[in-house]
Amino acid sequence: NEELWVQSVLEMPKRRDILAIVLIVLPWTLLITVWHQSTIAPLLAVHKDDGGDSQRDLAAGLDSKEYCLSERDIVEVVRTEYVYTRPPPWSDTLPTIHVITPTYSRPVQKAELTRLANTLLHVPNLHWILVEDSQRRTPLITRLLRDTGLNYTHLNVETPRNYKLRGDMRDPRIPRGTMQRNLALRWLRETFSKNSSQPGIVYFADDDNTYSLELFEEMRSTRKVSVWPVAFVGGLRYESPRVNAAGKVYGWKTVFDPHRPFAIDMAGFAVNLRLILHRPQAYFKLRGVKGGYQESSLLRELVTLNDLEPKAANCTKILVWHTRTEKPVLVNEGKKGFTDPNVEI
Amino acid sequence: PQRRPEAALPTIYAITPTYSRPVQKAELTRLANTFRQVARLHWILVEDAAARSELVTRFVAGAGLPCTHLHVPTPRRYKRPGLPRATEQRNAGLAWLRQRHQHLPTPQPGVLFFADDDNTYSLELFQEMRTTRKVSVWPVGLVGGRRYERPVVENGKVVGWYTGWRADRPFAIDMAGFAVSLQVILSHPKAVFKRRGSQPGMQESDFLKQITTVEELEPKANNCTKVLVWHTRTEKVNLANEPKYHLDTVTIEV
Numbered sequence: 001n002e003e004l005w006v007q008s009v010l011e012m013p014k015r016r017d018i019l020a021i022v023l024i025v026l027p028w029t030l031l032i033t034v035w036h037q038s039t040i041a042p043l044l045a046v047h048k049d050d051g052g053d054s055q056r057d058l059a060a061g062l063d064s065k066e067y068c069l070s071e072r073d074i075v076e077v078v079r080t081e082y083v084y085t086r087p088p089p090w091s092d093t094l095p096t097i098h099v100i101t102p103t104y105s106r107p108v109q110k111a112e113l114t115r116l117a118n119t120l121l122h123v124p125n126l127h128w129i130l131v132e133d134s135q136r137r138t139p140l141i142t143r144l145l146r147d148t149g150l151n152y153t154h155l156n157v158e159t160p161r162n163y164k165l166r167g168d169m170r171d172p173r174i175p176r177g178t179m180q181r182n183l184a185l186r187w188l189r190e191t192f193s194k195n196s197s198q199p200g201i202v203y204f205a206d207d208d209n210t211y212s213l214e215l216f217e218e219m220r221s222t223r224k225v226s227v228w229p230v231a232f233v234g235g236l237r238y239e240s241p242r243v244n245a246a247g248k249v250y251g252w253k254t255v256f257d258p259h260r261p262f263a264i265d266m267a268g269f270a271v272n273l274r275l276i277l278h279r280p281q282a283y284f285k286l287r288g289v290k291g292g293y294q295e296s297s298l299l300r301e302l303v304t305l306n307d308l309e310p311k312a313a314n315c316t317k318i319l320v321w322h323t324r325t326e327k328p329v330l331v332n333e334g335k336k337g338f339t340d341p342n343v344e345i
Numbered sequence: 346p347q348r349r350p351e352a353a354l355p356t357i358y359a360i361t362p363t364y365s366r367p368v369q370k371a372e373l374t375r376l377a378n379t380f381r382q383v384a385r386l387h388w389i390l391v392e393d394a395a396a397r398s399e400l401v402t403r404f405v406a407g408a409g410l411p412c413t414h415l416h417v418p419t420p421r422r423y424k425r426p427g428l429p430r431a432t433e434q435r436n437a438g439l440a441w442l443r444q445r446h447q448h449l450p451t452p453q454p455g456v457l458f459f460a461d462d463d464n465t466y467s468l469e470l471f472q473e474m475r476t477t478r479k480v481s482v483w484p485v486g487l488v489g490g491r492r493y494e495r496p497v498v499e500n501g502k503v504v505g506w507y508t509g510w511r512a513d514r515p516f517a518i519d520m521a522g523f524a525v526s527l528q529v530i531l532s533h534p535k536a537v538f539k540r541r542g543s544q545p546g547m548q549e550s551d552f553l554k555q556i557t558t559v560e561e562l563e564p565k566a567n568n569c570t571k572v573l574v575w576h577t578r579t580e581k582v583n584l585a586n587e588p589k590y591h592l593d594t595v596t597i598e599v
């Protein structure tokens with residue numbers, strides 16, 4: 001009996017072990033099989049570009065298949081027709097967008113212009129007018145513009161000491177970039193004749209803002225002056241024109257001085273080139289401009305409130321953000337500079 | 346489908362941790378505008394969140410490039426200043442890549458790098474990193490209290506670090522200064538960013554220690570003399586005029 005008992009004691013753990021193994025291993029086997037199946041199957045799905053999918057008005061050849069992939073839906077994309085032409089081929093039917101960007105030398109300058117160029121390179125029929133606040137056109141900007149492949153014009157004019165900001169003081173009474181923008185306006189008037197049939201749109205794009213590609217397509221249909229909301233200005237999430245049911249601008253949704261003639265940021269409007277050429281006296285006012293009135297100083301020479309064309313779904317979408325870049329901490333450079341000044345940043 | 350030259354290009358995987366704050370959509374927008382210029386780039390966007398946000402979900406749907414949208418929340422105890430950030434999110438990106446590729450029959454060439462959503466990337470950088478065999482390195486602008494930091498290169502090999510902060514680290518390099526081949530990530534399945542025992546500023550070093558040696562590093566950007574990526578940071582937005590009460594009648598996403 002003892003032997004039998006010993007035998008059965010030896011056998012019972014074995015049976016229990018087997019049972020335990022089955023109960024533990026089986027669910028895991030099932031789980032792994034199912035998980036394995038679900039990750040492999042989608043991997044075998046191949047999507048081809050069907051060509052007619054373009055949502056944006058971009059040149060042919062651009063693969064714009066858009067994907068939203070969740071953790072489990074992993075779809076392999078086989079790109080057969082992606083053509084990376086930078087910038088897109090010039091079109092005979094699109095008005096040219098003249099983007100006027102004042103810029104000045106500081107450590108983040110090259111970075112800012114690089115990422116701005118990466119955006120502009122998507123936009124067809126874009127002409128970048130880069131105006132340096134400098135005595136001469138600098139090699140850094142010359143090289144950068146050439147290397148982007150963009151259609152560009154490189155200008156420069158130095159802001160006289162009286163108007164230049166001292167150090168990092170952000171005094172809104174002194175309008176930064178004004179002389180540079182005015183120089184670009186003058187260049188346009190000297191380059192294009194009043195009777196020129198070349199349609200164009202003029203837009204002032206500061207080098208630290210953020211622009212969506214949709215914005216450029218919205219402004220392309222500007223007849224006189226078009227307007228839209230701008231994020232992160234006036235101490236708000238966004239400022240915006242007020243648009244009535246008839247689609248007309250009748251006021252400004254701002255906290256800071258909403259009674260300005262045009263309570264709008266530089267990034268919030270575009271002007272038809274024809275208007276610029278037909279009003280050759282219209283410039284940004286240089287002297288005696290109150291903070292926030294710079295834009296008004298130009299716009300009141302060009303247009304009335306009634307003529308404004310609201311874009312971005314009647315001014316309900318944000319397509320441009322007034323981002324600002326932090327001044328980088330360069331404390332380890334010391335007084336004389338530590339890093340090799342020949343290495344360009 | 347015909348095999349085009351692009352099909353032979355190794356895929357570049359950009360792992361971007363992101364978190365909700367006013368400038369988030371702006372940052373992602375301009376980053377997408379850069380990434381969309383790059384052939385065969387797959388964006389892995391990882392939210393620091395318990396659930397996918399509507400903003401990022403909508404953004405990804407219209408982003409215009411292959412994009413994987415993940416999320417993992419940072420445990421509250423790790424959300425203190427001075428502690429490393431985005432650890433869980435980068436690890437989630439690595440986990441996804443491993444899960445996706447581990448079971449494929451043929452190895453797929455690929456390179457991954459960690460792309461924070463406020464840095465600035467030149468298009469040339471991607472050309473440089475695409476030829477990564479194991480781990481490649483290059484200079485980073487505006488970091489370490491200097492105009493740039495860079496690996497010091499002699500005879501095509503990294504021999505030291507030109508950095509403003511703790512040059513004694515085994516890999517004195519910023520997150521934006523290196524890329525790793527997919528093969529290396531797959532063959533080191535346990536290599537992750539660590540929290541335990543990791544001092545602040547040692548994240549990159551502790552990670553690279555697990556997968557490579559200084560001798561193996563491949564210097565890019567003309568033997569590490571050109572700055573092709575900048576550690577830019579965006580100012581916090583001034584929302585002083587936002588009303589506490591009498592909110593707007595419409596909800597507009599910024």
